[in-house]
Amino acid sequence: MAELRRVDPRRWKLWSLSLPVLTYIAVVETAATLVVVATARLTPADALAWTWFALLAAGAVVHLEAARGIERIREIAAEGSPHAHMQSVWLFAGVLLLPMPLLVALIGISYVHAWFRVYRRRALPHRKLFSACTVILGCAAGKSVLLAISPVSLEGPAGLLGVTLAGFVYWIVNYALVVGAIIMTNLDKPRRSAFGHPSDQLIIAASIGLGCGLAIIMTSHPWLTPLLLVTVLALHMGLLLPQFRMAARTDSKTGLVDATFWHEMAERELDRSRRLGSTVGVLILDLDHFKQINDTYGHLAGDRVLRVVADTIKSVVRAYDLVGRFGGEEFAVLLPGVGVNGVRATAERIRFEIGALSVGVVDRSGMDRTITNFTASIGAAIFPDTATELSPLLLAADEALYQAKGEGRDRTRVAVLNLR
Numbered sequence: 001m002a003e004l005r006r007v008d009p010r011r012w013k014l015w016s017l018s019l020p021v022l023t024y025i026a027v028v029e030t031a032a033t034l035v036v037v038a039t040a041r042l043t044p045a046d047a048l049a050w051t052w053f054a055l056l057a058a059g060a061v062v063h064l065e066a067a068r069g070i071e072r073i074r075e076i077a078a079e080g081s082p083h084a085h086m087q088s089v090w091l092f093a094g095v096l097l098l099p100m101p102l103l104v105a106l107i108g109i110s111y112v113h114a115w116f117r118v119y120r121r122r123a124l125p126h127r128k129l130f131s132a133c134t135v136i137l138g139c140a141a142g143k144s145v146l147l148a149i150s151p152v153s154l155e156g157p158a159g160l161l162g163v164t165l166a167g168f169v170y171w172i173v174n175y176a177l178v179v180g181a182i183i184m185t186n187l188d189k190p191r192r193s194a195f196g197h198p199s200d201q202l203i204i205a206a207s208i209g210l211g212c213g214l215a216i217i218m219t220s221h222p223w224l225t226p227l228l229l230v231t232v233l234a235l236h237m238g239l240l241l242p243q244f245r246m247a248a249r250t251d252s253k254t255g256l257v258d259a260t261f262w263h264e265m266a267e268r269e270l271d272r273s274r275r276l277g278s279t280v281g282v283l284i285l286d287l288d289h290f291k292q293i294n295d296t297y298g299h300l301a302g303d304r305v306l307r308v309v310a311d312t313i314k315s316v317v318r319a320y321d322l323v324g325r326f327g328g329e330e331f332a333v334l335l336p337g338v339g340v341n342g343v344r345a346t347a348e349r350i351r352f353e354i355g356a357l358s359v360g361v362v363d364r365s366g367m368d369r370t371i372t373n374f375t376a377s378i379g380a381a382i383f384p385d386t387a388t389e390l391s392p393l394l395l396a397a398d399e400a401l402y403q404a405k406g407e408g409r410d411r412t413r414v415a416v417l418n419l420r
Contacts, residue, residue, distance in 0.1 A: 017185065018184075020184060021181070021184045021185055024180065024181060024184060025126065025130050025181070028130060028133050028134060028137070028177055028181075029129065029130065029133045031133075031137060032132075032133035032134075032136040032137050033133075035100075035136060035137065035140045036101075036104050036136065039099075039100035039101060039104075039140070040101055041101075042099075042100065042101075043099035043100060043101070044099070045098075045099050045101065045102050049097070049098055049099055049102055050102070052094075052097045052098060052218060053094075053098055053102040053105065053106060055218065055222075055225060056090045056093055056094050056097070056098070056106055057090075057105075057106055057109050057110075059089075059090050059214075059225075059228075059229050059232075060087060060090040060091075060106065060109065060110045060113070061109065061110075061113050062229060062233075063086070063087070063089070063090070063229070063232055063233060064087070064110070064113055064114055064117065064118055065113075065117060066233050067086075067233070068117050068118045068319055068320065082175060082178045082179060082182070082194075082195075082196045082200065084196065084200035084201065084203045084204055085203075086203065086206075086207045086210075086232060086235070087110055087207070088170075088171075088204055088207035088208055088211060089207045089210045089211045089214060089232050090106065090110070090211065090214075091103075091106065091107060091110070091135065091139060091211065092139075092142070092167060092170055092207070092208045092211030092212065092215075093211040093212070093214040093215040093218070094106045094107075094139070094211075095139050095142045095143050095146065095166060095170060095211075096146070096154070096163070096166075096211070096212065096215040097215050097218065097219070100139075100140065100143065103139055103143070104136060104139075107132055107135050107136055107139065108132070111128060111131070111132045111135075114128075115128060118320075124275060124276065130181060131178065134173070134174045134177040134178055135174055137173055137174070137177065138169070138170045138171070138172075138173040138174035138177075139170060141169045141170065141173045142166040142167065142169045142170030142173075143166065145162070145165050145166045145169045146162045146163065146165075146166035148162075149161055149162035149165060149166075150162030150163075154216075163212055167205075167208040167209075167212070170208065171201075171204055171205070171208065175201070175204075179194050179195055182194040206235075210228070210231070210232060210235075213228065214228045251324075251325040253303050253306055253307065253325070254306050254307055254309075254310035254325050255307070255310060255311075256310050256314075256323050256324050256325045256331070257322065257323075257324045257325075258324065258325065259324060259325070259326050259327065259332075261324070262322060262324030262326075262332055262334070263390065265322055265334065266280075266282070266322070266334050266390055267390055269322075269334060269336055270383055270389075270390055270393075272336075273336070273337075273383060273384075278336070278337055279337060279338060279339050279382055279383060279384070279385070280334065280335065280336050280337070280338070280382070280383040281333075281334075281335035281336075281338035281339070281342060281343035281346070281380060281381075281382050281383075282332065282333070282334060282335070282343075282380065282381050282382070282383070282393055282394065282397050283331075283332065283333040283335065283343065283346070283347055283350070283378055283379070283380050283397065284326070284330065284331070284332050284378070284379045284380075284394070284397045284398055284400075284401045285313070285330065285331045285332070285333065285347075285350065285376050285377070285378045285379075285401075286329060286330050286331075286376065286377050286378075286401055286405070287305075287309060287329040287354075287374065287375075287376055288374075288375040288376060288377055288405075288409045288410060289375075289409075290302065290305075290328070290329035293305055293371065296363075297361055297363040297364065297369060297371065298363055298364035300361075300362065301361035301362065301363055301364075301369070301371070304359060304361045305359050305361070305371060305374075306325075306329065308357060308359045309331070309354060309357070309374070309376075310323065310325065310331065312350075312353050312354055312357060313331060313333065313350055313354075315353070316346070316349050316350050316353050317333060317335070317346060317350075318335075320336065321333060321334060321335050321336070322334040332394075333346070333350075338382075339382060339385075340382055340385065340414060340416075343380045343382055343414060344380065344412060344414055347378040347380055347412040347414075348412055350376070350378065351375075351376050351378060351410070351411075351412060354374050354375070354376045355373075355374060355375060355376075355410075357372070357374050358370055358371075358372050359371045359372075359374075375409060375410035376410070377401055377404040377405045377409045377410065377411060377412075378401065378404060378411075378412040378413070379396075379397045379398060379399065379400030379401030379402070379403070379404055379412075379413055379414075379415065380397055380400055380412060380413070380414040380415065381393050381394070381396040381397035381400065381414070381415040382414075382415075385416065386415045386416065396415035397415060399415060400413040400414060400415040401413070
């Protein structure tokens with residue numbers, strides 16, 4: 001039913017927006033469409049341009065694929081402010097290298113891939129279409145400035161000025177249009193929150209600089225292009241991931257997000273699911289007889305077990321699912337877009353993998369030991385079938401967990417009672 005509601009144009013969340021916002025979106029998307037139509041045959045693409053297009057498209061896809069887990073969570077965390085990502089590396093390189101039709105195709109590939117692989121269609125289509133249109137307009141404006149100042153080459157002071165102004169215009173057009181939409185749709189929130197954190201704009205500036213370097217490498221030393229891909233991925237995973245972990249307030253023993261951040265993200269995911277008419281699964285997992293491990297082998301051994309179990313849970317769930325530690329030996333898992341069957345199947349896979357663990361530890365006397373025969377009890381609940389708010393949803397999952405323990409442990413129970 002949720003999929004049918006999403007397909008039915010009469011039920012699109014777009015129509016719930018105010019008339020000024022709808023007008024603003026229509027103007028931006030019409031302008032982007034006119035740019036695409038006007039430039040469709042303006043500059044023919046030669047064989048070299050097609051080669052550059054193929055390389056940039058491959059780089060954009062590989063980049064998104066490698067970072068899709070963290071990007072999905074960062075995008076949710078950035079709700080209500082511009083989401084800064086490093087796709088500008090490939091897009092601004094396209095501004096410098098590609099004719100406008102191929103540049104539009106590059107933007108389309110990036111957004112379509114993100115829609116299916118990063119957001120898993122769990123985003124409002126009109127928002128992503130609007131975002132793509134702002135990027136098209138930013139790219140077109142940046143390219144126009146570049147051609148006006150340095151139409152032949154990027155050499156000398158004119159080339160430096162052209163690239164600098166093109167990068168600035170590319171950024172400011174996209175940024176201003178997105179901020180304008182955020183302000184108009186969030187009139188009850190402080191306007192300053194719509195501008196995002198200044199560090200996010202530094203990410204965009206760095207991405208534009210890398211895009212310029214990528215374009216230079218591709219034209220002068222194309223065989224070094226893979227090194228730029230490695231550099232982009234290293235910066236993304238080496239800088240943005242630690243930055244996210246710092247903001248996420250991770251648990252020191254397991255590396256998972258802590259309970260407070262998990263709750264914040266779960267609330268945002270439920271809000272998104274309400275807009276999409278979709279579902280969210282929640283698991284609460286408890287290691288059975290964990291106290292015996294601490295009493296027998298010591299707390300350091302117990303910490304080691306917790307870390308291995310945390311890594312195991314993360315390896316079983318999808319890249320964009322959120323695993324948190326609720327305290328002690330209790331974990332929580334957020335499963336966007338999953339119904340009863342999916343929740344139960346995921347819980348059973350987790351339980352099976354935990355049961356197969358063999359964890360090497362050092363006991364209280366300093367001896368090497370191996371702990372096996374782990375079991376876990378899991379309670380599950382589904383939004384909106386079980387409850388429509390986070391607190392009763394978690395209470396229902398917790399009650400299902402106690403039911404699993406009361407029935408002998410090492411099993412999964414799914415709450416089905418609607419608490420609305």
